[in-house]
Amino acid sequence: MATVKVTASAILELEFVFNIDPENKEVSIDSVRLKSARVHEKDEDIITKHTLTETQVKFGILTLGAKSSVGRMLPLGEEITIDYYGEKIPAKTHRTVRGRIDGLTKFYSRHPELMPDTNIVAVYDAEENVLKIRREE
Structure with missing residues (x-):
């Protein structure tokens, strides 16, 4: 029998409810709820093709869409790095809108x-938290 090794990356979003007793200085977990789980094979590229809009360029945002393969994998409200042909740009994902990246006015x-109307390809590396963007030729 052959053994197959599969390496995967998982991003879990959990919601914890704690009970805190300040008098006794005790903390207990009341409940844990899985809000979302995203899993992909480590070697699998997460790619989305996208066309920039006038609104995105004007307001310094990138909205890849919550249902796109990259948008689903982007964490909410976290710092990420954008790699544009080797230039590393710090950015932050929106805290409630999945697939949206803010703070790109200077970058644009x-x-x-x-x-506007430029076609791009976005490739996300969840392990490194890097979004690689290239113009689609």
């Missing part, structure tokens, strides 16, 4: 080639 102004 430094890269006038990223104008």
Whole structure:
């Protein structure tokens, strides 16, 4: 019998409810709820094709969509790194809108080639928390 090794990455979003007793200085967990789970094979690229809009460029955001393969994997309200042809840009995902990245106004102004109607390819590495963006040629 052959053995097959599969390496996967999982992102779990859990909600904890704690009971805190300040008098006795005790903390207990009342409940734990799984809000979402996203799993993919480690070697599998998570890719989304996207067309930039006027609103995205004007307001310095990137909305890949909550249902896109990359948008589903992006964490909420966390710092990520955008890799644009080797340039590393710190950014933050929106805290409630899945698939949205904020804080890109300066990035867009430094890269006038990223104008409305530009087609891009976004590849997300969940382990490194890096979103690689390339213009689609």
